[in-house]
Amino acid sequence: MVFRVDLPVRWVDTDALKVVHYSNYFRYVEAAEEELYRSLGFNFKELSEKYNIQIPRVEAFCSYKLAARFGDVLTVVLRLGEKTEKTMKYDFEIRRKADDELLCEGYIKIIGLDIVSWRATALPPHLVEKVSGLLE
Amino acid sequence: MVFRVDLPVRWVDTDALKVVHYSNYFRYVEAAEEELYRSLGFNFKELSEKYNIQIPRVEAFCSYKLAARFGDVLTVVLRLGEKTEKTMKYDFEIRRKADDELLCEGYIKIIGLDIVSWRATALPPHLVEKVSGLLE
Amino acid sequence: MVFRVDLPVRWVDTDALKVVHYSNYFRYVEAAEEELYRSLGFNFKELSEKYNIQIPRVEAFCSYKLAARFGDVLTVVLRLGEKTEKTMKYDFEIRRKADDELLCEGYIKIIGLDIVSWRATALPPHLVEKVSGLLE
Amino acid sequence: MVFRVDLPVRWVDTDALKVVHYSNYFRYVEAAEEELYRSLGFNFKELSEKYNIQIPRVEAFCSYKLAARFGDVLTVVLRLGEKTEKTMKYDFEIRRKADDELLCEGYIKIIGLDIVSWRATALPPHLVEKVSGLLE
Numbered sequence: 001m002v003f004r005v006d007l008p009v010r011w012v013d014t015d016a017l018k019v020v021h022y023s024n025y026f027r028y029v030e031a032a033e034e035e036l037y038r039s040l041g042f043n044f045k046e047l048s049e050k051y052n053i054q055i056p057r058v059e060a061f062c063s064y065k066l067a068a069r070f071g072d073v074l075t076v077v078l079r080l081g082e083k084t085e086k087t088m089k090y091d092f093e094i095r096r097k098a099d100d101e102l103l104c105e106g107y108i109k110i111i112g113l114d115i116v117s118w119r120a121t122a123l124p125p126h127l128v129e130k131v132s133g134l135l136e
Numbered sequence: 137m138v139f140r141v142d143l144p145v146r147w148v149d150t151d152a153l154k155v156v157h158y159s160n161y162f163r164y165v166e167a168a169e170e171e172l173y174r175s176l177g178f179n180f181k182e183l184s185e186k187y188n189i190q191i192p193r194v195e196a197f198c199s200y201k202l203a204a205r206f207g208d209v210l211t212v213v214l215r216l217g218e219k220t221e222k223t224m225k226y227d228f229e230i231r232r233k234a235d236d237e238l239l240c241e242g243y244i245k246i247i248g249l250d251i252v253s254w255r256a257t258a259l260p261p262h263l264v265e266k267v268s269g270l271l272e
Numbered sequence: 273m274v275f276r277v278d279l280p281v282r283w284v285d286t287d288a289l290k291v292v293h294y295s296n297y298f299r300y301v302e303a304a305e306e307e308l309y310r311s312l313g314f315n316f317k318e319l320s321e322k323y324n325i326q327i328p329r330v331e332a333f334c335s336y337k338l339a340a341r342f343g344d345v346l347t348v349v350l351r352l353g354e355k356t357e358k359t360m361k362y363d364f365e366i367r368r369k370a371d372d373e374l375l376c377e378g379y380i381k382i383i384g385l386d387i388v389s390w391r392a393t394a395l396p397p398h399l400v401e402k403v404s405g406l407l408e
Numbered sequence: 409m410v411f412r413v414d415l416p417v418r419w420v421d422t423d424a425l426k427v428v429h430y431s432n433y434f435r436y437v438e439a440a441e442e443e444l445y446r447s448l449g450f451n452f453k454e455l456s457e458k459y460n461i462q463i464p465r466v467e468a469f470c471s472y473k474l475a476a477r478f479g480d481v482l483t484v485v486l487r488l489g490e491k492t493e494k495t496m497k498y499d500f501e502i503r504r505k506a507d508d509e510l511l512c513e514g515y516i517k518i519i520g521l522d523i524v525s526w527r528a529t530a531l532p533p534h535l536v537e538k539v540s541g542l543l544e
Contacts, residue, residue: 011170011180012163012295014288016342016453017523021284022465023434027148030431034147044147045207045424057430061469070288071181115425148429152317152422152478153387158329159298159420166295181288193294197333206424251289283442283452284435299420306419316419317479343453 001135003078005035006097009070019067025104026060029092032076033108040130048115051124055110058087062106066096073097080135085122087111088131137271139214141171142233145206155203161240162196165228168212169244176266184251187260191246194223198242202232209233216271221258223247224267273407275350277307278369281342291339297376298332301364304348305380312402320387323396327382330359334378338368345369352407357394359383360403409543411486413443414505417478427475433512434468437500440484441516448538456523459532463518466495470514474504481505488543493530495519496539 007028015021037043048054068074075097081089093105114121143164151157173179184190204210211233217225229241250257279300287293309315320326340346347369353361365377386393415436423429445451456462476482483505489497501513522529 008170008174010163010167011287012166012293015283016286016288016290017456017462017464018288018290019464022468023284023431023438026431026434027146030148031146034144038144043207045205048425054425056425056427056475057472059469059471060430061467063467064465067464069181071179147423148431150424151419152424152426153320153326153328154424154426155328157420158332159295159302162295162298184289190289192289192291192339193336195333195335196294197331199331200329203328280442280446282435282439284438299418302420303418306416310416315479317477341453343451 003032003036003135005032005076007031007074007076009068009072009074011070014070019069022064025062025094028074028076028094029108032078033090036078040134042127047124047127052114052116053121053124054113054115055123056113057108058111059109062104064104066101066103068096068103074103080131081107086120088123088128139168139172139271141168141212143167143210143212145204145208145210147206150206155205158200161198161230164210164212164230165244168214169226172214176270183260183263188250188252189257189260190249190251191259192249193244194247195245198240200240202237202239204232204239210239216267217243219264222256224259224264275304275308275407277304277348279303279346279348281340281344281346283342286342291341294336297334297366300346300348300366301380304350305362308350312406319396319399324386324388325393325396326385326387327395328385329380330383331381334376336376338373338375340368340375346375352403353379358392360395360400411440411444411543413440413484415439415482415484417476417480417482419478422478427477430472433470433502436482436484436502437516440486441498444486448542455532455535460522460524461529461532462521462523463531464521465516466519467517470512472512474509474511476504476511482511488539489515494528496531496536
């Protein structure tokens, strides 16, 4: 199973080459991740308030194929990659909605972070369970 | 008449005070303006490609009342303010959707810009007509 | 007296009109404010850690004259405007360093915020004193 | 040889976890790349205006070790990685200047893009020559 969300390119996300700045694709991926969690009934804030856990990224990778432009609507597709007790990988694709062309693909790897001790910790079980339930 | 659009606060829009950075409210207003134009069947790109006209901002103002936080959904409300041949003002309010609390309000003033001569020019008539048709 | 700082336009700050996005001028003003405080020996973080006070913006205004482009170095000029016990205004100008052309001008008004009660409070005395000492 | 540049963390670059948002490290790397080119006497704009060539990223990777916070000054270190006729890799490290701690490391790979045909092309020879002259 995959999770999909459509996001319009915003004017502010473009640069003087008239395409989306490469760093912004990571922001689209995070927006998709936020929508994934919203669809599952929680968010980053609840993780830190209820569990003292946050889930920062330990790795981020993107391979760029085609540029997105203002006016495009993008489809961000998330798939679940490798899991360990402390980490989880999201593989992503970003496609142009109009013609399904692949614009870029990559992954982010998240880790459990105890925000009291500021040390790596297990990912919150209900996050792993819910995300796995939807994406596996 | 007003134009309304709901936008979730993105994690990247917050700062270390755990609230939305003040410059980002202007970005939400622009996202609302983009959605307004999309609903009317055109966009910034079409203006420059068909008419050689862009509509940069000549003034921007915001008065901040309450902070938005991650997890909030915001309602951006646009109203049409004063118009001249070359300029048009959008008055905006940003409210927290959950309880309709006013978070900030202000305006942006746009101007017609001939992107060949790079001089001020009349706003594109169909933009003025369509926006006025909806918001007056 | 004024405070001046030079900042290069970054590629990511431009948009598809090949000029700096209007919201980014507020970010340049904040960078100048950060450099002002650094030159005076403190920063936003110290204000919250030592005094439980932050200084969010309650108003922001900018009037845009000429566009900045990639390759430009900008000079941000800060002047002290009206002060009250709880608020302080910074008037700013942003000029193109190469020819001193005025690109935009405006102001931001900051307020003391008690981050425990989350209520308006007096600005930290040492901030007012040091900034006034330099800019009055 | 390496290229180094010091950049202060800006308040706007932090998020509600009180650390720099992960996408912003790529922006620091780009700022360093811009400073590298400035030190060599050219910039992105000149590449497109003189040669009709731009150098977008085809790959970006970052591995995050420690978080940067507001108040930190970062040292971005660029090294030259593999080169082909059309591509060049910059390996980067970002360190906290105060104690030289490694915060993150990764690479970006740039490609020559003919902005008339919008096809991959050889990197501009003078860019390759100058960068190699400094970094090899």
